[in-house]
Amino acid sequence: MTDAHDTHTVADSRGGATTAMSIPDAGDLAGRVVENIETVVVDQHDTIEHVLTAVLGGGHVLLEDVPGVGKTMLARSVARSFDGDFRRVQFTPDLLPTDVTGVNVFNEKTREFEFQPGPVFANVLLADEINRAPPKTQSSLLEAMEEAQVTADGETRALPDPFVVVATQNAVERDRAYELPVAELDRFMKKLRLGYPGREQEIDVLDRAVGGHPIDDIEAVASVEDLRRARAATAGVEVARPVKEYVTELARYTRDHAALGVSPRGSISLLRASQGRAVLDGRDYVVPDDVQAEAEPVLAHRIRAEAGGTLGGEPARTLVQRALQRVAVE
């Protein structure tokens, strides 16, 4: 299936050749998936929606938080909600790039080298604790994420469509982790945090976990084909000039007020996420409210608020909030 696409078409991870479904259908689909995931992940409605809009918008998601709050659970739930290929890679300091992308091995029978696809050849790739792997391995994900293809021994292979990376990283034990390079961080459409559940919700979590874990019971509610068509529909969502102007002004504001502001790629990501948000709302055009809903998770991790500071973090989120207050909605 994937081989049938030429590299260019595949490079467009949103599957231009697929017939788009109608916007209401796409919205319904997204709603079903959200509901489905909520049966597993408690009290994370907003985060789940954000993951969904990123998936619809053709982006990848980075989940960052302390261990044990359900990052992996969320990623698995998303993957399981579709009936596509799901792979998981536990990133460790000794993980090699080929462990991710795949390797050419010599087939004794055929006397030829044969490509053994790595875990990256999947519809949903869960890159667990991505910041534990060394930069070289991390960067092997780079090409895959941006271009939906991998190159091994000079040969370029397209990845399946859709291809979604859901990475998690630990916010603790920083000294034992490799900070993600700026370029790679920029390639994640969103960085999300889950946070601890509330008291009642935590009890709820415990209730569900006793006996059998609900993740084992989760079933796919949409096919990969549905997802492709929903993403095609999302790509067709109307973005009027005032909205583009608004997004541009937001990006410019961050550049004027931070050491490192939002790149044009960031602006594009914001628009695509906003399109996803519009679909989730069953609407075929983007309104500034969509942009505002998506702005913080899409923009904050691309901003270095102060010179010498780290990317993202509280100052960057504050700056995004301030941009939303100051930049006039026309």
Add this chain to the structure above:
Amino acid sequence: MSTARVRDAASDWSVSWRSVAAGGCVAVVVAAYLSVLYDVVTVVDDPTLFVGAVVGAVVLAGVLRALPWTHALGLASAILVGGLALYLSAVPPAYFDALSPLRVLQDTVALLTGYSVLRMPAAGAWATAVAPAPTFLAAYLAFRGQYTRAAGVAAATLGFFVLTGDSTTTTTLVGVLAAAGAVGFGTLAAHAASARQTQVLTVVLAVMVVGSATVTAVPGGQSPLVPASSSNPSAGSLVSADGYVGVGGSLDLDPRVQFVVGSERASYYRAGVYDRYTGDGWVRTADVGSGTTPSPTGERVRQRITAERTLDVLPSAPVPQSVSGIDAEVVDGGLLVNGPTLRSGDTYVVESQRPVNDSVDLSRETGAVPDRVAATYLQLPDSTDDRVVDLAASLTEGAESNSERAAAVERWLEANKQYSLDAPKPDDDLVTEFVLGDAPGYCTYFASAMTVMLRSQGVPARFVTGFTPGQQVAEDEWVVRGLDSHAWVEVYVPDRGWVRFDPTPSGERTTVEQQRITEARASGTEGVDAAGSEDGTWTPTNETTTMTRTETTSAGVGESDAPTEQAAYGVGNLEGEGSDPANVTPPTGPNGATGSSGGPTLPPASTLLVWGVLVGGAVAGARYSGLTARAYRAVWLRWLPRGDPREEVEGAFERVEYVLERQHREREPGETVRDFVADVRADDRARRVAALRERARYAGRVDRADAAEARRLARSLAAENSRLPDPRR
């Protein structure tokens, strides 16, 4: 960022703009007192030298603006002293005879208490002498950017002319406004003030206009908002104690009785004698009594005059010799002066002696005219037209004596000029326009014209105001009304003195006067009659027309006996006095110079300027209070744009948003419409319009029906919002 730059540029611009405004205001104050001086100069002299001196002073100030201010002050003083020295050299030496420090002090006090500059000897030379110094100083300070001090210098100078009474109300107001404006704008420019402060200043200036026009402590003070009322309803008699009379404009004379005269014979009663003609009025200068007038040789007449209402003049038959009953002086000019203001019922008795008896033939008197008389009574203003002079020359051709020339001019005026109280106010020189034009005039027109024409032919003549004999109510009693006030001419006859001539044709004015008295009686005006005048004119048993008879007599009073004279004069008096004439002496009031306007001419520039300040203040006040913005919003709210459906929806939404913001709060810059509408709990109509607008704006889907719906909803929301909306900040 960029807006801040724009604001900086705007404030730079407004600073320089206010400097220009302050400089302009200083220029207006300077122009105000210069206009007063210019008027003085044009009356007696050629203004070229004056203009040259003023321009020179300004140029000098521009050249020397780098001079230290102490030096500049010294230079200004030197200019003033030098100018006054030059002036003294121009004054006839005779004035120095009586010159003493006390006299100088008295003169200064006199000037500062309303003694018009015009009444000074060689007034034109004086004006030219004093003008450059303050002009230099004001211009010097203005060039240095010290607008407040410049305005102070100019305003002080103007203030001097306010005290002398030469500055008209309007000129003064313009000067005061400009001085306030100079101080205000100068201060604002120095502190780079905001537009709102400029608006406040403009409002203050306008309030000054309104205040001075509505709250006046000066009775009879004219409002500068109207170019001097075209009639003088308050002028009871039009004879004033003032040293100035303006001429021109229609008149509405008081039909009420002014005084009652007990006398053996009828007579004209003099109240004012004027020697200097300004082109639009007459001034009594210090020279009025100058020169040796031959002693009267005529009959003596005793009059008992009883005021019927307040009188500020003391009429008397010429030439008064003594007065009793009141404390007053008889001056050389032949007037009673320094007397009290008479209240109703006050009485005084005047002994007069006529200059000559009727029987004397004056046409033979061709003697020499004394120099002082010639110097004073041959003055003509610059504005006198050559054609008037030529006409007078042709009229008096062949006449050998002054009285013959006077009679010729008098005949011509009576025969060729129309009489009307509704005479138009002349635009320029009164005499020129009256003599050469077709417009009618009344007594002051006639008397002025005759005086000017005679003077142009070397005949000393003067302008006299007073009263005609009035209505005879008994054998020895006459009632004189405001309507009887009159102006005539006195001609100097060598060796005889001042002889009365009256060029006003009395035919038409008779009708007018009778009509007005009848009207006044009909309308129940009080005081129209006194001493039985309502019973009609006293008629001697053997007379058919008493007045005719008395007038014939009165015509002779103080007049020549020459047959020609008698005939010429007699005709006029027969007609005029016979029906209780009341010709007019000119309008009174210190503002005579502004005069009154009869025609549909544009108001004078100063009035327009005052109006301009008023309108400017009103506009600034409206802006300051946000009224214009409110009015605009009110219209804007109800007037929805038509055209492209998308624009219509957008326009409808703007109105709805505005209504919501007024009802609740402003929409924050970063607040989306959805959030705003939800947060203020807008009603369904507003939400619907917002939704239509959102779709039109962000999806580009809109049609005629949507536009119509949005307009309808917006209009219904705006209609509930009927109160005048607050300005949107």
